[in-house]
Amino acid sequence: MPAPSSHVAEVPGDENTAGDERAHFDSLIAREQRIEPRDWMPDEYRATLIRQVAQHAHSEIIGMQPEGMWITRAPSLRRKAILLAKVQDEAGHGMYLYSAAETLGADRADLTAKLIAGRQKYSSIFNYPTLTYADVGVIGWLVDGAAICNQVPLCRSSYGPYARAMVRICKEESFHQRQGYELLLTMMAGTPGQREMVQDAVDRWWWPSLMMFGPPDESSPNTARSMAWGVKRHTNDELRQSFVDMSVPQADRLGVTLPDTGLSWNGERGSYDFSEPDWAEFAQVVAGNGPCNAARLARRREAHENGEWVRAAAVAHATKRAARGGERP
């Protein structure tokens, strides 16, 4: 529809209907009610959520890789079974989230295509390598710990299907964090070499974990709008602080040193002070220049392409069975 002036262009279609719908949406948000799939919602709300949920789903899927490479090299059958279950959970979380994204009108195959074409992001943390088995423990403790800080508030996301997916995910993340911490406790009770491996892994993962919460609030332009919409519940810096406050006593108990000389208790604030992560490094990793960006995407693309014949065979089988008259589970 041609817009005679910029003023008119802001309200396309029937002015009253659009206004009513917007008012209804705003009142649902104001009353902390959930928005459900077929409700009217502003285009920007839908686009923001699709981007957020897809990015979250992609992170779960790519997140299988750093730990997945250790499944065949787990030190015991017990550790292998645990790691297998954990990586399978990550796949499951990705599926819950793609399912939620689809209720917004996104197409799952299209999201996968965008991921492997590098047109949609995933969490920068998964672009770092896992060098020893201690990394498996530290990822569970710190990376999944940071994910829990991020995700628990999202169980109250204003978008119903996303909030419900987050409830399922958070229930399962607790196992992830605890298995990691238990693994590290076991290694810390082992040989000096094992303790060194744990400290080395902590040194490498601490700063990338802090970066998981995203840029500082003053460089996060969309935060205010996302908070007004209830798709974000705390700012990046608030979440980062709660993660630091949670992790310091856990590091003490474990007997490792967090690699930040600026870390100290601030009695006035009732929180730990800590140093700024290297935001230039963060920008580089987000831009695709981290240590493993290319390898992660290549692996995902390869898995997708090598799975093509399986998907085709499943369709052929289903078609044949339907032609024979009926399908039975």
Add this chain to the structure above:
Amino acid sequence: MSADWPLYEVFLRAKRGLNHVHVGSVHAPDAAMALRNARDLYTRRNEGVSIWVVASADITASSPDEKDAFFSSSADKVYRHPTFYQIPDDVPRI
């Protein structure tokens, strides 16, 4: 391509005595595979004793746009609720 796999909505009965409840969706080439995918995805921790899958395209739903008109006939029938009736306090067990 999985784009050709239709979407199925998944309903779980958490335990005997409860209704099936919608939990999400899966893509699958047919209903039999949808059931297996749903088992793998939604019951990794004994969350269900029974699963239904229904092709999403086969679901007919009320529209949120007509919410008020569609449900209005029940809104003004307060006499359908027990609290509508005044019963003296000295009537036992009612």
